[in-house]
Amino acid sequence: MQDRIVMLADLDYFYAQCEEVRNPALRKKPVVICVYSGRTEDSGVVSTANYIARSYGVGPGIPIYAAKRKLKEKDAVFLPVDHIFYSLVSERVMTILKGHADLFEQVGIDEAYLEVSNKVMGELDHAVELAKMIKTEIRSREGLTCSIGIGPNKLIAKMAADFTKPDGLTLVGLGQVQQFLFPLEISRLIGVGKRTSEKMQTLGISTIGDLARYDLGQLMNVFGRRLGRYFHDASNGIDYRPVKAKEQLQSISRISTLKEDTRDLETIEEKIEGLCDQIGDMVLREDLLFRSIGITFVANDLSIHSRSRTLQAPTNQLRVLKKIARDLIRRFLNESEIIPRRVEVRVANLKRRHGIQVRLMDPESNRAG
DNA sequence: GTATGCTTTCGGC
DNA sequence: TTACGGCCGAAAGCATAC
Numbered sequence: 001m002q003d004r005i006v007m008l009a010d011l012d013y014f015y016a017q018c019e020e021v022r023n024p025a026l027r028k029k030p031v032v033i034c035v036y037s038g039r040t041e042d043s044g045v046v047s048t049a050n051y052i053a054r055s056y057g058v059g060p061g062i063p064i065y066a067a068k069r070k071l072k073e074k075d076a077v078f079l080p081v082d083h084i085f086y087s088l089v090s091e092r093v094m095t096i097l098k099g100h101a102d103l104f105e106q107v108g109i110d111e112a113y114l115e116v117s118n119k120v121m122g123e124l125d126h127a128v129e130l131a132k133m134i135k136t137e138i139r140s141r142e143g144l145t146c147s148i149g150i151g152p153n154k155l156i157a158k159m160a161a162d163f164t165k166p167d168g169l170t171l172v173g174l175g176q177v178q179q180f181l182f183p184l185e186i187s188r189l190i191g192v193g194k195r196t197s198e199k200m201q202t203l204g205i206s207t208i209g210d211l212a213r214y215d216l217g218q219l220m221n222v223f224g225r226r227l228g229r230y231f232h233d234a235s236n237g238i239d240y241r242p243v244k245a246k247e248q249l250q251s252i253s254r255i256s257t258l259k260e261d262t263r264d265l266e267t268i269e270e271k272i273e274g275l276c277d278q279i280g281d282m283v284l285r286e287d288l289l290f291r292s293i294g295i296t297f298v299a300n301d302l303s304i305h306s307r308s309r310t311l312q313a314p315t316n317q318l319r320v321l322k323k324i325a326r327d328l329i330r331r332f333l334n335e336s337e338i339i340p341r342r343v344e345v346r347v348a349n350l351k352r353r354h355g356i357q358v359r360l361m362d363p364e365s366n367r368a369g
Numbered sequence: 370g371t372a373t374g375c376t377t378t379c380g381g382c
Numbered sequence: 383t384t385a386c387g388g389c390c391g392a393a394a395g396c397a398t399a400c
Contacts, residue, residue, distance in 0.1 A: 042385090044387065
């Protein structure tokens with residue numbers, strides 16, 4: 001493959017920064033964006049927090065109650081997520097980013113990969129100038145800071161962006177990949193979480209360099225073929241994944257926390273019904289058809305259990321969605337003793353509805369069954 | 370053996 | 383001391399078809 005120049009642009013502490021833009025007085029205070037479950041006054045978790053809050057140990061994933069304790073007397077501001085507002089901001093930023101890329105791939109609401117090889121004519125210093133320009137444009141148009149990593153592939157671009165934040169800009173040229181990666185702690189490698197990190201320690205691997213030098217065959221034995229190969233390649237800075245626009249939404253899900261843990265069918269069905277309605281709205285709005293329907297229970301011990309069914313033909317019928325979701329939860333509750341805490345409905349195998357019309361003309365559909 | 374499809378689980382943001 | 387969301391894509395694991 002030709003040498004590539006890939007950028008990863010990551011909006012800093014995105015939700016909290018959006019709130020700072022909306023109300024600049026927040027900038028001097030700890031800001032904590034919360035997902036309230038509605039179960040009790042402060043039940044729920046922190047979605048994200050600004051860097052002042054983080055300096056007190058408050059960050060994504062911790063319970064709201066714990067965050068309040070840590071920030072007592074600190075003049076902290078707790079706000080509920082406003083997803084609609086953040087989405088509008090995100091959309092405008094993504095439009096800016098896309099305009100500077102040969103190839104563009106959005107990841108989540110606050111991140112995107114840009115392949116810029118042609119745009120900068122293969123010159124790394126041009127890529128750095130482009131990144132500075134992008135940062136300036138996002139700051140002047142939206143008042144937001146972001147962190148940008150530049151590298152020869154997605155993996156290095158992403159890790160470079162993570163290396164300096166917030167408001168960072170990190171370049172890792174092809175010749176600098178090893179000196180960048182090898183000293184980093186193994187937990188910094190994308191795909192190495194807490195469990196894998198512990199397992200690696202027992203193998204005597206504590207830095208990415210240690211992993212890079214480890215025998216590929218041994219890694220495959222320990223982690224399986226695929227993952228072993230990934231760890232070997234990634235630690236050596238190798239990543240051939242192309243920057244590629246997402247072509248179709250893959251699934252739509254809605255999840256909600258029950259007022260209290262219960263196996264009561266009526267309570268659960270009522271909740272499921274509401275989730276189906278939300279999904280149905282989205283399916284119609286986006287003009288989609290779905291073919292798989294699934295439900296998930298998060299039990300009171302936080303264990304996760306799911307069931308799904310795939311239809312013969314895609315549909316957009318709310319009736320069908322509700323009936324199957326109901327069947328799935330009834331059957332699951334009969335088979336299992338778990339006590340549900342949260343319930344989720346998901347549809348997948350999505351297609352655009354006008355796709356049906358196209359299919360009549362599609363030579364594929366003329367094949368003998 | 371490979372390709373493909375389906376169900377369930379995992380983990381990033 | 384505990385406390386614990388709402389999404390999404392994709393991998394894992396298995397079955398079936400050729």
